[in-house]
Amino acid sequence: MNYLYHLYIEFLAKHGIPQFWGDITFYIIPLSIIFCALLVIVLALVLAERKLLGFFTQRKGPNRVGLWGILQTIADAFKLLCKENITPKGVNVFLFNLAPALIFVPVMVVLGLIPYSAEFTFMDFRTNILIYVVFAGFPLLCILLGGWASNNKYSLIGAIRNTAQVLAYELPIAFTVLSIIALSSSMNLREITLAQSSSAGIFGWFWVPCILGLIIMFISMLAELNRCPFDLPEAESELICGYNTEYSGMRFAMFYLSEYGMLFANALFIAILFFGGYLSPFGKYLSPMIFPETVGGIMIYFEQVCWLLLKSFLIIFVVIWVRATLPRMASFDLLKFSWTVLLPISIFNFLLMVIIKYTGGIYA
């Protein structure tokens, strides 16, 4: 990031533009990088999910548009763009349109907080884990807004369910994050990543001491993202499409894409907290061995990005696998499960992490 920043300032200085303008305009660059990467990744994720679901259910999945169905999601997105945006009677038009516009904001923010490699964090605050947790819960507001403004009973029930669900699962997440903060003594995601590098390789990562936390985090992530088996807010066999029943065309696509964007962000988050973020699983990076010395230094950063993406895609694979296997939970059991099972365990896990921290060892 600093590297990119200095390059930009140098470039401007060459053309005689003062540094002041560079400081202001610099953030457009990382933002547009995120946005382009996000679009590509979300489209790839949708395709991957459909292909994998096809694989799990012994079908072929999309295989007509482009080679191996690779253009299918692009065609779908284009189709949604061309479709009519229907605004039903009796809706609050302003809020109805506001909800899908707002829902992309938290996705962009949380993706900016992620350290993709040692030198590549767009917003590197000292407490960016806190900001992440706050913004990860933000889509709830948009969903509530959309569900309420739709003037549809199914949407309303979906939105209410979503609210109850996210509120119930935020607390276990908070306690798990707290236990990671205790382990690494830091609230910065990059420092948390570095705290996991040790001589023990993959066993030095936090998933070993905090395996309970990992399980809680994974389950709560599914609930926050409305993924199966917690997809109650949009349970199609009960609520037709839940909170986005009345949305069509591009407004529906915004909900849909942001869901996958959030899935990607959450997978990155788990990869950072428990699986050593951009660290190489072999203890040392491979690129200095492969590339000559002159580019090897820069290639390390790209390698780190690749490791992080690989880890997050493995997590996403598990999420899709779960979707193909499990039926949906009932809404009251879901809340009970969080308050009576997950929350006590996560508090216990937090205490356990504090004890591990103070007894020493490689995780301290």
Added chain:
Amino acid sequence: MTELKLNLGPQHPSTHGVLRLILELEGEKILSCEPDIGYLHRGMEKMAEKLSYIQYLPTVDRIDYLAGFFYSELFCRTVEKALEIELSDRVRAIRVMMLELNRIASHLLWTGAFLMDLGAVSPFFYAFREREMILKYFEKITGQRMMNNYFVFGGVRRDVFDLDDVDEFLKILTPKLKDYENLITENPIFLQRTKGKGVLEPELALNNSITGPNLRASGVGIDFRKNDSLYCGFYHEPVVLKGKDAWARYKARIEEMRMSGCIVRQALEYLRKDEPLKQKLVNPLKMRLPAGEFLSEIEAPRGLARCYIKSIGEDKPYRLKWRTGSYYAVNLLKKLLKGAYLNDAIAIAGSLDIILPEVDK
């Protein structure tokens, strides 16, 4: 808290057709439920009065498109009863085999659809994969996948062949059913969604004329195949479970598929003897039913089905009436859904195996 009136259907993804449920909700709790039917009414009964028996026969499959053979058989049986036609053993074996294969196909589809209602995607495709084998065989024998129109008055349209296909299906049926059970039966979420949900007391079931697997899952061992002359000579044991809830109804259907597989195996053994097909077909153009009232019944996948024909000696029925299992199950929803939660409502309605063309006729 204010009450919310929710219109579940008629174009709702999980009402299996066009059932409309008018629900009054308090939060997600159902205060009352009023089923509204008739969106798929095709006048099956009135139509019979205008068509001759052989003209009406192909439409009969459409009463329950998932179990067409049963209604075909039922109609043929009623006419045969009126004309006093005895079926030869080979015809009986063919009919039993087709009926039981059809029952397995119907239950397989239900298993998939029920799990789909509960939000699991994969079992639907697994069930369809197995059902496909049955449909392929039907297509080979009858030329149709679903509306087979294969049984005729006094026999079947043609003899069966390629019995190895059925053998192959029976071979995979048992391991595949085990696969489903591994995936579903003891799944904690599935148990949570179905155990103790939609408890159907035997008295309530009997008072509401519930029959079929729904009744047998409530612990009442009534199976009309027991006294059926068609099934005479085939070993068959009714599947009776004590659970009374949605889970028991699921389990009953899985066990029933095993039982049907067993019956098909017996029929297959008989058919392998390679006897010539002997049947006394009636000339449909000259066919007249003697004046009188005729009633016959069969155990269809969704409960007891009855066909009543009143004839005044013409080439078409004077009046025809169908009794189907799902119709009574829909009526039961009123009582079962009261006090349940919205997502249980889907599980309960799904577990009763309601199919709307059968209700509306």
